[in-house]
Amino acid sequence: MDYLDMDTENCPVRRALDLVGEKWSLLILRDAFNGVRRYDDFRRHIGLSEAVLADRLRKLVAAGVLRVEPYREPGARTRSQYRLTSKGRDLWPVLLALKQWGDTHAGDPAGTPLDIRHADCGAPVRVEVVCGGDDHATLSPYEVTVRSGPAARPRRD
Numbered sequence: 001m002d003y004l005d006m007d008t009e010n011c012p013v014r015r016a017l018d019l020v021g022e023k024w025s026l027l028i029l030r031d032a033f034n035g036v037r038r039y040d041d042f043r044r045h046i047g048l049s050e051a052v053l054a055d056r057l058r059k060l061v062a063a064g065v066l067r068v069e070p071y072r073e074p075g076a077r078t079r080s081q082y083r084l085t086s087k088g089r090d091l092w093p094v095l096l097a098l099k100q101w102g103d104t105h106a107g108d109p110a111g112t113p114l115d116i117r118h119a120d121c122g123a124p125v126r127v128e129v130v131c132g133g134d135d136h137a138t139l140s141p142y143e144v145t146v147r148s149g150p151a152a153r154p155r156r157d
Contacts, residue, residue: 019059026095028056039054
């Protein structure tokens with residue numbers, strides 16, 4: 001089946017964007033990957049309204065990307081914090097790829113504001129697309145073939 005003949009309603013990119021493709025959701029995830037856990041810290045750091053933050057957090061929790069955990073500081077009431085689930089942690093390469101693209105094509109001329117390095121050796125971290133076979137190098141979009149998969153459906157006009 002030719003790509004243009006395929007139905008796009010079942011597209012995994014589309015389904016992923018339905019869950020996390022909104023700007024504020026991605027910024028919440030960026031902060032969560034950088035250790036932000038508490039509602040007030042998200043709000044202060046990202047600078048969005050309480051209503052929008054509450055809505056995005058609720059959606060990310062409902063999608064299983066974040067989970068709510070109680071915490072309590074001495075002498076204070078129990079409150080909630082947000083932690084990445086395994087499903088959420090699987091978005092790390094996506095966020096890194098967006099950062100990498102942003103540094104290259106939309107970055108500050110002074111350099112990156114967030115320098116991510118391997119803790120063991122100190123080398124910069126980067127996202128690459130590689131072949132699953134042995135000893136293959138990084139691939140470009142021109143070195144792959146796209147075929148319809150088992151869930152592909154014909155386009156309905």
